[in-house]
Every structure is written in structure tokens, then in C-alpha cells.
Amino acid sequence: MTDERDRIDEIETERYELFETPSYKFHFDRRDFIKAFGAGIIFIVPLSRALAQQRGQGESGRGGNDRLPNDIGAWIHVDEDGGVTVFTGKVEMGQNIRTSLAQAVAEELHVPVGIIHLVMGDTDVTPFDMGTFGSLSTPTMAPRLRKAAAAAREMLIDLAAQQLSVEPASVTIVDARFVNHDKSKSLSLAEVAKGRKLVKVIPDNIATTPPKDWTIAGTSIAKVDARNFVTGRHEYASDIKREGMLYGKVVRPATFNATLVSVDTKAAEAIPGAKVVHDGNFIGVVAADSQTATKAANVIAVDWKSPGQPSNAELFDVLRKPTTERRGGEGGGGGSRPQGSLADGLAAADKKIEQTYTVAYIAHTPLEPRAAVAEWKDDKLTVWTGTQRPFGVRSELAGAFHIAEDKVRVMVPDTGSGYGGKHTGECAIEAARLAKATGKPVKLVWTREEEFTWAYFRPAGVIDIKSGVKSDGTITAWEFHNYNSGNSGIQIKYDIPNNDIQFHPSNSPLRQGSYRGLAATANHFARETHIDELAHSLNMDPLAFRLKNLKDERMRGVLEAAAKAFGWGRTKPAAGHGFGISCGFEKNGYVATCAEIAIDKPSGKDADKQNPQVRIVRVVEAFDCGAVVNPLHLKNQIEGAITMAIGGALFESIQFENGKILNPKFSSYRVPRFIDMPSIEVVLLDCKDIPSAGAGETPIVGLAPAVGSAIFNATGMRLRSLPLVPKGVTTNAKS
Amino acid sequence: MARVTALNVNGKKMTLDVDSTVSLLSVLRNDLGLTGSKYGCGEGQCGACTVLLDGQPTRSCITQVGRATGKQITTIEGLEKDGQLHPLQEAFIKADAMQCAYCTSGMIMSGAALLTKNPRPSRDEIISGMNGNICRCGTYQRIVEAIQIASGTAKEVAK
Numbered sequence A: 001m002t003d004e005r006d007r008i009d010e011i012e013t014e015r016y017e018l019f020e021t022p023s024y025k026f027h028f029d030r031r032d033f034i035k036a037f038g039a040g041i042i043f044i045v046p047l048s049r050a051l052a053q054q055r056g057q058g059e060s061g062r063g064g065n066d067r068l069p070n071d072i073g074a075w076i077h078v079d080e081d082g083g084v085t086v087f088t089g090k091v092e093m094g095q096n097i098r099t100s101l102a103q104a105v106a107e108e109l110h111v112p113v114g115i116i117h118l119v120m121g122d123t124d125v126t127p128f129d130m131g132t133f134g135s136l137s138t139p140t141m142a143p144r145l146r147k148a149a150a151a152a153r154e155m156l157i158d159l160a161a162q163q164l165s166v167e168p169a170s171v172t173i174v175d176a177r178f179v180n181h182d183k184s185k186s187l188s189l190a191e192v193a194k195g196r197k198l199v200k201v202i203p204d205n206i207a208t209t210p211p212k213d214w215t216i217a218g219t220s221i222a223k224v225d226a227r228n229f230v231t232g233r234h235e236y237a238s239d240i241k242r243e244g245m246l247y248g249k250v251v252r253p254a255t256f257n258a259t260l261v262s263v264d265t266k267a268a269e270a271i272p273g274a275k276v277v278h279d280g281n282f283i284g285v286v287a288a289d290s291q292t293a294t295k296a297a298n299v300i301a302v303d304w305k306s307p308g309q310p311s312n313a314e315l316f317d318v319l320r321k322p323t324t325e326r327r328g329g330e331g332g333g334g335g336s337r338p339q340g341s342l343a344d345g346l347a348a349a350d351k352k353i354e355q356t357y358t359v360a361y362i363a364h365t366p367l368e369p370r371a372a373v374a375e376w377k378d379d380k381l382t383v384w385t386g387t388q389r390p391f392g393v394r395s396e397l398a399g400a401f402h403i404a405e406d407k408v409r410v411m412v413p414d415t416g417s418g419y420g421g422k423h424t425g426e427c428a429i430e431a432a433r434l435a436k437a438t439g440k441p442v443k444l445v446w447t448r449e450e451e452f453t454w455a456y457f458r459p460a461g462v463i464d465i466k467s468g469v470k471s472d473g474t475i476t477a478w479e480f481h482n483y484n485s486g487n488s489g490i491q492i493k494y495d496i497p498n499n500d501i502q503f504h505p506s507n508s509p510l511r512q513g514s515y516r517g518l519a520a521t522a523n524h525f526a527r528e529t530h531i532d533e534l535a536h537s538l539n540m541d542p543l544a545f546r547l548k549n550l551k552d553e554r555m556r557g558v559l560e561a562a563a564k565a566f567g568w569g570r571t572k573p574a575a576g577h578g579f580g581i582s583c584g585f586e587k588n589g590y591v592a593t594c595a596e597i598a599i600d601k602p603s604g605k606d607a608d609k610q611n612p613q614v615r616i617v618r619v620v621e622a623f624d625c626g627a628v629v630n631p632l633h634l635k636n637q638i639e640g641a642i643t644m645a646i647g648g649a650l651f652e653s654i655q656f657e658n659g660k661i662l663n664p665k666f667s668s669y670r671v672p673r674f675i676d677m678p679s680i681e682v683v684l685l686d687c688k689d690i691p692s693a694g695a696g697e698t699p700i701v702g703l704a705p706a707v708g709s710a711i712f713n714a715t716g717m718r719l720r721s722l723p724l725v726p727k728g729v730t731t732n733a734k735s
Numbered sequence B: 001m002a003r004v005t006a007l008n009v010n011g012k013k014m015t016l017d018v019d020s021t022v023s024l025l026s027v028l029r030n031d032l033g034l035t036g037s038k039y040g041c042g043e044g045q046c047g048a049c050t051v052l053l054d055g056q057p058t059r060s061c062i063t064q065v066g067r068a069t070g071k072q073i074t075t076i077e078g079l080e081k082d083g084q085l086h087p088l089q090e091a092f093i094k095a096d097a098m099q100c101a102y103c104t105s106g107m108i109m110s111g112a113a114l115l116t117k118n119p120r121p122s123r124d125e126i127i128s129g130m131n132g133n134i135c136r137c138g139t140y141q142r143i144v145e146a147i148q149i150a151s152g153t154a155k156e157v158a159k
Ligand code: FES
Pocket: B038, B039, B040, B041, B042, B043, B044, B045, B046, B047, B048, B049, B050, B059, B060, B061, B062
């Protein structure tokens, strides 16, 4: 079995943004710095060997940060006051790992969750971490911390036993105190840690509590610092204020890929208090307040030269052309090796279907746009910013300013979300450049429009499927080509002996990158819609058709659970309503989704000029991600993923023309709101004997195909493009 | 240009000196250090910046600070009284009605205003009353629940 922890080095192809070169390169400077830990006891968790080696040559190797070793996954510090601090390079952005990781540690240490404090995503004090993405915190970081905590408990018990002069076997931890068997003697955590300067390396073979015996993990506890959020006290990156801080504003090019021809900054410089910074293709302004900075930026006259660029209308033709440059890491293309013979499979089929499916570019639009505060002190750069990759952003900053990585500190306050959209450090670099020019800390907060335009998008894609099926419902052939959107979730769980599944990278007209669930949404939409089409071509029930072609027990399990809770097959949809079903697998999570939709006829004034609208009435989703760590937050994540999925399924779509985004605002780019909410029922299959998988992403994949099939069920219209109904139900969508 | 030199915020008189055309959101956040109100769009579309002006829910990002002079401004920082959370703040914790929580202060301000006007709103009334607030993490169902939880207690508190 491969070590779970090694999976982190498999970066999916479509994380295009991780392979980009830095956006700016500035002049350089270097000096050194040293940092030490306080007294108490530190428990260090080594990484598996493979991962440590990779790190040695990888990202953190550049710039030579030898202050902290590369082969450490996490550490736990018990300080002299008995506080337990867990250090992890992961970041919190709404997925509630600050809570679930604390639960895991508390479980093994046998202490209340309340005494655990997590320090997250601070490159000076937390161990290197590739980033918080790919639903890896639960399957990789939680077990790592569990082991550390379990070993820490044993070592602390030994130390306490020595201090109490009793046998270690007689010592237990009760309410964060070490007590001997007859409770005649006890010590607090602080008393055990006092005066010590111990560094202990956690052995790899330590046993942790099996999920069936969990008492803290596996339970629903509220977000650990919820009070800070409901009172507005928590400081996001955009809320940070430093002594003497100034505000920045960047002058954006007229279009994507524009080059600077000339710039006239005189008018801006004439504004009292405004300072213009021009370095290469970077133009920005700093001032004591954001109004002045914006005003000055607006009067800078820039002449940009823009190349002609593709627009929405030609998008899918452009994507079908093979790539001319390497995008998305090693190898780029590919899926898997074909199995069996497509020709034989098609020859054996009674029915063949060939169809094309498309997905649009969509934007993450995290409610907190990119923000950063940058400060230079004695040649050391500190940046507070909301990113999913603090160490990646540190590298970007070091690269942009030609300094060593240990001269850069990136701190990530709990962030206003990311959904895969905050892997890069543009805003951090811009803030740092402005701060460097002024010698004062600078805050830069992107506007919503900037976030919509200058971040990256979920890749658009074209998918061609050709299949064959026997009249008894056995699928005999499956040919699948994904252009541009990516590899994730491209593999099938259906037992189809003859298949050829491929991903073809393209030259994307827009900057693209990770998004919650990556291409699994596109691939599931195409596959599950096509499966529905096959079932209907044979007049078979879509659930029965799937089960006929599936042996995988867990996939069957979620399908049956969702169907049961939904009442699939027991009732017929009301007039104007439709039912749809889908299933999927990604990142070790199994998901099945049933949806009921209604077609709402327009009413009131101008009703005849409006199109009927699709309303999602009800969603039942069954999810199996192995042992459940926190049912409350898991359900919350699944509900959130389903809600986010509604946007991409029904109406979200980035419109662009010749290098410009045409709808970079919430008023022109519709996201799901309260009125779009269906009733959502989540069925959790808590499989205690299966290691926990992450859950932030996979639950997003099932909605679009279930809803598309429900629309077909209600109207007889087969929709094969995401978003399905950006303008409501129009007759020309008919197949 | 007209200046604003005093504001009533959370029951306190605050002195400052800003241009009256600057947005109330920017003044609260940058000049008064009250960062609980958030920027999400700057065009009145997301509700993250919601504050109360004389009890009325207001999008502070599109409200010039000059229009807030002489009014009682209530921000998220002013809801907690003597260490006691507002019932809706309690209910948000109870219902786990947040993920990244960036929308939370705006949601709570909009929800509190809704409850003042309509102490026992129906589910549909909550949905239409809150529809101007965006939660990108998709916690709408739980926010509805939180408002429902609070609507029981909020009534007693109001009395
Ligand atoms: S920031 Fe004011 S409504 Fe969005």
C-alpha cells in the first residue's frame, strides 16, 4: 500500500496556475535571519521518506531555507503554561480544519478541544506545506497530527510518571491532568512541561485511536473560534492594519496580454500624497488613504497594445485545437491506456450514441477578494495575505524580488474562502512592490472587478463521448475525449470492458486554474448526462441502468442510499417537475445525487417576454468519504458544495471578448442566492473502517448532471452545455 | 468640499475628519478601525457591508458618509452588549451558519434588522428578506435556520 501521505505529490494536471511563472520580477537584495522556539516540549512529526526527498529538490529547496528542516510534516508544542499549540502549514478558509484538526489532536492527547491552539499557514513558524487544496487536509494532515498527539501523550505520561515517581502504566490523563491509579497524585500539563527544553521525534509506528473508539473526533462541535466571527472581531488579511500603513492601487492593462507602450504619470504625481511606482509592466500608486490612491491611479494615462484574442463565440473551436505550449505540468495530456477494443465494443452494441458536451469558464468569486498587507523591515519582507499556498506565495515573492526565501514571511489569517481560486500570490507581490517603494507597510485589496478579471478561472472544456450499449442495458464501449478542462474524475467506475478515455490540453484563451472539484465537475456532467441518454435510449430506469453496469460496492451503496432517501421510483414528478439522478467518484469520496426541479412559468408584467425558469426544488445527496470526523461540518461542507454547484449548473458563465471580461460584477454575473436554495438532504455513509477522505470538493460533482437529467425528465429537452439555462428555458435548447 | 467631523457609532460619538462623499464602509473600516463590516462588491449586490442607519439595514459601500451624519450607526461590533451576544449571534453559532464567515457580519446585521421589523418571519419571508446577501460558501440553509432559532428568543429580548 502506498503511504497516504505521499499522495500530496500528485498534482493534478489542471492546476495550471501552479506551473505559471511569476507575474513580476524586480531587483534584488539579501540578508539573513534566525528564529528560535520557546521552552517546553516540542514533538516533531517526520514525513515519509518519499515526500521528504521530493521536498529536498522541490519548492522549498529554492532560496535555501535551512532554518527549518524540509522533512517535517507538523509539530506540536506543549509550552511551560501547559498550552498545546499545533503548527501546521495548512490554512483555514471556511473548510473548518482549524476545528477538525484540533479535534484529532484532542482525541489522542486525551484533553479537551478548548486547550488546543492551532498556528496555521505562517511560513516562519509552521512546517512547509504544499498548500491547502485537493481535499488533502483530512486524509494526510489529520493522521499525521493524530500520530504526533498519540506519541506525545505517551511521552508526556512517561515524564509525568517520573515526576510523580510512579509507574507510567498507572498514569492516565483526566481533564488535562496526569493522575495516578488511586488519584492520590496529579500533575497539570504545565507542571510536566515546566523548565524543559525537549525535542522529541515521533516514531512512525505509533498506534492511534481507531475511528470506532473516537469520542471527540467524529462528533459535531461548533467552529472553535466562532465567537470571533459572529462579533466581527476576526481579522482577515483585508482587515489588518499596521503602524503607518498606506493604501495601494494597481493600474490594470486594458486587456489580457497587453503590452505597455507608454505611460504618463504627471497628473497622478500632481495629486498631493500620491506616489506612483512604475517597474517594468507594473504601474501602481500608494497614498495615505484608498480614495486618493484610486483617484491617482485613474488619472494615469497608459497606452496599451493589445493583441487580437478569441471571444466566447469561438471558444469551443479554439479549445479543440491541440496545445502549442506546455501547460499544466509534466506530460500534459493523456488519460489512461485504452482497454479492450472500441471497435469490438461498438460492433457488439445494439445502440450507439455520439454526443458533445461543453462547460463554460466560471469564476470562484470568494466573497473576500484577494488582499495583502506587505511590510519591509531590515530587508525582511512580511506579507499577510489570504492564500491557499503560503509557502508557494513565499516562493513567488522571493522570486519576484530576487531574495532568499528565508527573507520572506507569509502569514495567512483565516481567510474569506478560496475554492481553489487563491493559490497564487499576485496581490501579495503587488502590495510588496508598493511597500518597497515607499518604505512603509502597504495594504492592497482587490476590487470585486479585479478579482473577477485578474484572478484565474475554472477551465472551460469540450467533451466528446461515443458509446455503445446492448439492448439488455450492458454498456459495451466508451470513448471519451476531454479538451482543456482536465483529468480529474475522468475515470469510470462503470464496468465497461472497451474504453478509451483521454484528456487533451489546449491553449486556453483565458488564464485558468484550480476550482473546487477541478475538472471532475465537467467530466461527471458529460459522463452522467450521457449515461442518462443511454438509459433513455433503451427505456430503462436511469438508476437500474447504472446499477446494472456497476460492481463497485461503495458506488452502489451511495446510489441506493440517495435513491432510497429521495424515494426514487416510488413517486412520479408532478406536472412541470422532473427527477434526475447521478453518481460519481473522486478523491476517495463516493457521491450520488438525486434532484427534483420545477419549471416555473413567468408571471406578472412582461410575462410573455420572459423565459420559463428552472427551480431546483429538492436535492438528496449521499456521500461516503470513509470515517466521518465531524458530521456537522461535513454536512455543512456538502450543503455548501451543492449550493456552489447550482451556479455552475444553471447560470454562471464568464463572458469575454477580445481580452476583456464583459461581466466582472455580481450585477452581471449571477451567483446562487437564498431564493435559489433547494431543500437539501445529506445522507452520510459513515464507514468507520475506511480512512477518512477530504470532503470539500467531491460533493460538488453530482448536481449538474442530476439537474440536467431532471430538466430532460420534465421537458424532454436534453441540455449538454454548462451552464444549462443561463437565460431560462429557451426552445432552441431542444435537441 | 464638505467634511464629516463626527459620527454616532454603536452608541458612541466618534470624531474624525473625512470628505463627506467617501463611502461609509471605507470610513468605518479605514478611519474608525471597525473592520467587522466587509467589502464584497462595492455595488450594493452582496450585503457584506451591511450596517444599520437608525435601525434600517444599509449597504455602507454605496452610502456616502455624509448621509450617515446625525444618524445612529450600528455595526456588527455594536451588537454584543456587555459581553452578551445578540440572540442572532448566538443562533449563528448554534446553527453552524458559517464556513469562512466573511459574509457573517453582513448576514447578522441584515437578519437582525429583519427580526426587528418582523419578529416571527416565515421561511419565505426570511428568504426574500435576506436575498440581497450573498454567501459564496453556500450556508444559506443554516442562516435561515439561525434566523428561525433567534426569532423565538429575539421576541422575548425585544419585550
Ligand atoms: S460590499 Fe456592499 S453590498 Fe457588497
